[in-house]
Amino acid sequence: MNLEINNNKALQINNNEPLEIQDIPTEITDDLFVAAPIDINKQDEIASPPVTFWREAIGRLLKNKGSIISIILLVFMIFLALVGPQISGHTYRQQNIVHTNLPPKISGLEWLGFDGKDVHGIDQYKKRNIKENYWFGTDEFGRDLWTRVWKGTQISLFIALVAALLDLFIGVLYGGISAFYGGKVDNVMQRIIEILVGIPNLIVIILFILILEPGITSIILAMIVTGWVSMARVVRGQILQLKGQEFVLASRTLGASNRRLIGKHLLPNVMGPIIVTLMFTIPTAIFFEAFLSFIGLGLQAPLASLGVLIEDGYKGMRFFTYKLIFPAVVISAIMISFNLLGDGLRDALDPKMRK
Amino acid sequence: MLVTLFVIVTFTFFLMHLLPGTPFNNPEKLSDKQLKILNAKYGLDEPVALQYIRYLGNLIHGDLGMSFQYQGRTVDSMIIDRIGPSAIIGLQAMVFGSIIGLLLGVISALRHNTLLDYGSVTLAVLGMSIPSFVFAALLQYFIGVKLGWLPPALWESYRYTLLPSFALSVSVIATVSRFIRTEMLEVLGHDYIITARAKGLSESNVISKHVLRNALIPVVTMLGPLAVGIMTGTLVIEKIFAVPGLGEQFTLSILVNDYSVIMGITIFYSALFIFVVFVVDILYGILDPRINFKRGAEI
Numbered sequence: 001m002n003l004e005i006n007n008n009k010a011l012q013i014n015n016n017e018p019l020e021i022q023d024i025p026t027e028i029t030d031d032l033f034v035a036a037p038i039d040i041n042k043q044d045e046i047a048s049p050p051v052t053f054w055r056e057a058i059g060r061l062l063k064n065k066g067s068i069i070s071i072i073l074l075v076f077m078i079f080l081a082l083v084g085p086q087i088s089g090h091t092y093r094q095q096n097i098v099h100t101n102l103p104p105k106i107s108g109l110e111w112l113g114f115d116g117k118d119v120h121g122i123d124q125y126k127k128r129n130i131k132e133n134y135w136f137g138t139d140e141f142g143r144d145l146w147t148r149v150w151k152g153t154q155i156s157l158f159i160a161l162v163a164a165l166l167d168l169f170i171g172v173l174y175g176g177i178s179a180f181y182g183g184k185v186d187n188v189m190q191r192i193i194e195i196l197v198g199i200p201n202l203i204v205i206i207l208f209i210l211i212l213e214p215g216i217t218s219i220i221l222a223m224i225v226t227g228w229v230s231m232a233r234v235v236r237g238q239i240l241q242l243k244g245q246e247f248v249l250a251s252r253t254l255g256a257s258n259r260r261l262i263g264k265h266l267l268p269n270v271m272g273p274i275i276v277t278l279m280f281t282i283p284t285a286i287f288f289e290a291f292l293s294f295i296g297l298g299l300q301a302p303l304a305s306l307g308v309l310i311e312d313g314y315k316g317m318r319f320f321t322y323k324l325i326f327p328a329v330v331i332s333a334i335m336i337s338f339n340l341l342g343d344g345l346r347d348a349l350d351p352k353m354r355k
Numbered sequence: 356m357l358v359t360l361f362v363i364v365t366f367t368f369f370l371m372h373l374l375p376g377t378p379f380n381n382p383e384k385l386s387d388k389q390l391k392i393l394n395a396k397y398g399l400d401e402p403v404a405l406q407y408i409r410y411l412g413n414l415i416h417g418d419l420g421m422s423f424q425y426q427g428r429t430v431d432s433m434i435i436d437r438i439g440p441s442a443i444i445g446l447q448a449m450v451f452g453s454i455i456g457l458l459l460g461v462i463s464a465l466r467h468n469t470l471l472d473y474g475s476v477t478l479a480v481l482g483m484s485i486p487s488f489v490f491a492a493l494l495q496y497f498i499g500v501k502l503g504w505l506p507p508a509l510w511e512s513y514r515y516t517l518l519p520s521f522a523l524s525v526s527v528i529a530t531v532s533r534f535i536r537t538e539m540l541e542v543l544g545h546d547y548i549i550t551a552r553a554k555g556l557s558e559s560n561v562i563s564k565h566v567l568r569n570a571l572i573p574v575v576t577m578l579g580p581l582a583v584g585i586m587t588g589t590l591v592i593e594k595i596f597a598v599p600g601l602g603e604q605f606t607l608s609i610l611v612n613d614y615s616v617i618m619g620i621t622i623f624y625s626a627l628f629i630f631v632v633f634v635v636d637i638l639y640g641i642l643d644p645r646i647n648f649k650r651g652a653e654i
Contacts, residue, residue, distance in 0.1 A: 200586070310492070
């Protein structure tokens with residue numbers, strides 16, 4: 001009952017206020033404060049469904065046009081990389097001396113340039129009386145470029161993914177330990193990182209490839225030698241910031257073990273920056289792999305990666321432009337998608353950083 | 356700084372001695388005696404530790420040793436011969452890229468959320484994503500071969516420097532324009548910009564005196580990584596455009612196992628890299644008096 005009376009009084013004061021200025025009390029006393037009316041029906045009502053951090057982040061990500069496009073493009077590329085090599089009926093290493101250097105031809109898509117004509121405008125398929133269509137053409141050994149491009153995409157993506165995941169593992173472990181234990185451990189570990197950062201990483205990669213036999217494993221190994229450093233720095237910086245905050249102290253006071261502190265409180269809070277860094281590590285790894293292949297230190301034929309294909313295409317660029325164009329377009333599309341997705345994720349996971 | 360360099364030297368030295376194969380052409384055709392003479396000539400018959408100490412001693416005098424592939428040539432003279440073209444295209448790419456990047460960045464920040472802005476942001480994403488060698492190959496084909504505007508390769512007159520410089524500058528343009536854009540947008544949101552406008556400064560004065568100056572300071576930190584990017588970029592760009600530069604020599608030496616040249620150029624690149632980072636640190640301190648090196652640069 002008391003509540004209601006107070007309520008009325010408050011309304012009165014409110015109505016009088018603009019008219020009589022001297023009515024405003026000089027001293028603010030407790031009885032001027034009134035509780036808001038309680039509506040029992042509304043007690044259980046929640047304005048919007050509870051949103052977790054991750055759901056909110058995904059929502060923000062999906063509002064970003066760039067990330068939507070890049071996700072669709074990436075899914076499409078990954079799908080083709082997995083399925084593409086199977087559907088043309090040729091393997092990536094099967095040579096066919098009769099069908100060498102055929103331009104791309106897709107029936108129905110002639111107007112797009114897939115007409116089987118070479119640089120001189122001669123329809124090679126007609127001239128050599130070939131019934132079969134090669135969608136992306138063939139290379140100088142008569143290997144089907146469609147299969148090779150998607151097989152190459154598959155290998156490039158695999159190398160990049162494994163390298164990025166290993167970077168992630170080493171980086172998180174190193175950065176986490178360094179930041180969590182601090183003091184002398186941190187000091188020593190940071191001096192090591194400083195030295196590693198001082199070395200241009202491409203040169204380290206090249207030197208490592210030189211002593212290891214060229215191949216998928218050695219490329220991955222060479223890339224993680226210095227690749228984990230940026231991840232370790234990100235994780236260390238984040239954990240150093242979090243370590244001093246109250247919720248960690250509270251958990252420690254309640255007797256949480258180091259293991260629990262790291263696993264339950266610190267790492268989940270660093271997840272955002274870790275994912276963003278991972279997203280930027282993958283395109284870098286794809287670039288390094290292609291770079292190595294391009295200067296002749298990458299995979300060896302008949303294995304294909306995007307870098308190998310670009311190098312082959314570059315050699316025959318003058319007369320067989322299609323050999324360069326297809327792998328170049330695919331690698332550019334992958335790199336653009338990962339970069340855009342990385343940007344989108346950074347904005348979504350760290351709204352404060354949004355610019 | 357010197358510690359890093361020392362680690363790099365040690366690291367490359369021992370890595371080079373782990374390499375498979377010999378540095379000589381056709382080792383199977385050489386008799387034991389000939390191999391012995393060759394090994395003695397290049398000091399390869401001594402214990403590795405001794406070779407290492409001698410290498411360090413020579414390095415202090417700036418002597419990087421002899422090439423195994425080119426008779427009687429020192430690595431020093433090869434680096435000096437080759438550094439010119441690399442320096443020219445590297446510097447041109449840096450200057451050209453920074454200017455264009457600056458313009459694009461300023462335009463897109465001032466015309467925020469307009470078509471111009473979207474256009475230059477798209478350009479920046481493309482420039483950052485497309486690998487430099489892919490771009491260089493396409494550039495060479497379309498501008499050099501198809502249209503014939505500029506010579507596609509070789510190194511004869513100034514015109515020949517343009518295509519490789521442009522190919523190298525793409526990533527610089529992209530990085531600088533993106534960075535300037537975000538920095539300017541942030542500076543534009545500060546209160547002191549409102550103050551500057553409120554006291555009646557003309558818009559061009561506000562932009563040049565208040566916005567740009569504050570936005571440019573963090574950009575200086577980008578110069579170090581950019582310079583490194585250009586240095587590594589020259590490795591492939593020089594190969595594509597047949598520029599007789601240091602990068603081309605490096606890739607060539609790798610393919611023929613010329614250990615001393617690989618080692619020499621690696622050390623040279625690393626020293627240059629460390630030097631650039633050092634200079635950028637100092638520049639940053641001069642430009643931004645808020646950074647106090649005595650208290651430690653990292654906070």
